[in-house]
Amino acid sequence: DQQVKQNSPSLSVQEGRISILNCDYTNSMFDYFLWYKKYPAEGPTFLISISSIKDKNEDGRFTVFLNKSAKHLSLHIVPSQPGDSAVYFCAAFTISSGSARQLTFGSGTQLTVLP
Amino acid sequence: EAGVAQSPRYKIIEKRQSVAFWCNPISGHATLYWYQQILGQGPKLLIQFQNNGVVDDSQLPKDRFSAERLKGVDSTLKIQPAKLEDSAVYLCASSLLRPSGRPKNIQYFGAGTRLSVL
Numbered sequence: 001d002q003q004v005k006q007n008s009p010s011l012s013v014q015e016g017r018i019s020i021l022n023c024d025y026t027n028s029m030f031d032y033f034l035w036y037k038k039y040p041a042e043g044p045t046f047l048i049s050i051s052s053i054k055d056k057n058e059d060g061r062f063t064v065f066l067n068k069s070a071k072h073l074s075l076h077i078v079p080s081q082p083g084d085s086a087v088y089f090c091a092a093f094t095i096s097s098g099s100a101r102q103l104t105f106g107s108g109t110q111l112t113v114l115p
Numbered sequence: 116e117a118g119v120a121q122s123p124r125y126k127i128i129e130k131r132q133s134v135a136f137w138c139n140p141i142s143g144h145a146t147l148y149w150y151q152q153i154l155g156q157g158p159k160l161l162i163q164f165q166n167n168g169v170v171d172d173s174q175l176p177k178d179r180f181s182a183e184r185l186k187g188v189d190s191t192l193k194i195q196p197a198k199l200e201d202s203a204v205y206l207c208a209s210s211l212l213r214p215s216g217r218p219k220n221i222q223y224f225g226a227g228t229r230l231s232v233l
């Protein structure tokens with residue numbers, strides 16, 4: 001049972017345009033969400049996060065939107081750059097689970113930014 | 116600041132053999148995680164340590180997998196005996212603790228060990 005789903009395995013975008021990566025979750029107990037970026041042969045790198053008490057968080061070119069009623073979040077990258085080409089993972093956990101911090105990951109979306 | 120260190124980077128073994136992976140977290144990070152990432156999937160938590168104690172090992176296949184963090188710093192994950200389906204990347208991550216004693220929300224990952232079981 002996949003609790004975090006990224007239904008698009010791949011996305012191609014032209015340099016300078018907007019990239020929108022989507023993520024859906026089924027567990028209503030999740031209250032903190034993170035996006036990680038992964039280059040080949042490297043570990044995932046934290047990109048941006050959002051708490052369920054917010055609906056938007058912005059950091060430079062990256063913005064994450066959270067729609068709790070739809071159990072949906074999205075990552076917007078504007079403008080997209082070739083260096084953004086990587087696999088993007090959506091992850092979630094439940095803060096109220098105490099010290100347990102099991103991140104539940106989606107299966108990832110390969111973003112390719114074309115020059 | 117040095118990141119999470121893992122070794123080896125690659126390992127090829129035959130089924131029924133044993134293998135061990137090593138992880139050194141970021142200095143000062145009290146919480147350490149081991150994840151398994153099968154090709155085409157997201158990472159899945161195997162075990163979480165806080166200092167040298169286990170917080171969550173509910174998804175660790177304990178009949179063949181074991182992990183320890185004896186001095187609350189580096190950690191070893193062992194598989195004995197290995198099966199074909201253990202072929203994956205094993206990722207180690209670490210995070211700081213809040214003054215409350217709960218881990219901070221961001222986990223920092225190492226580059227992983229790619230295991231191939233033949």
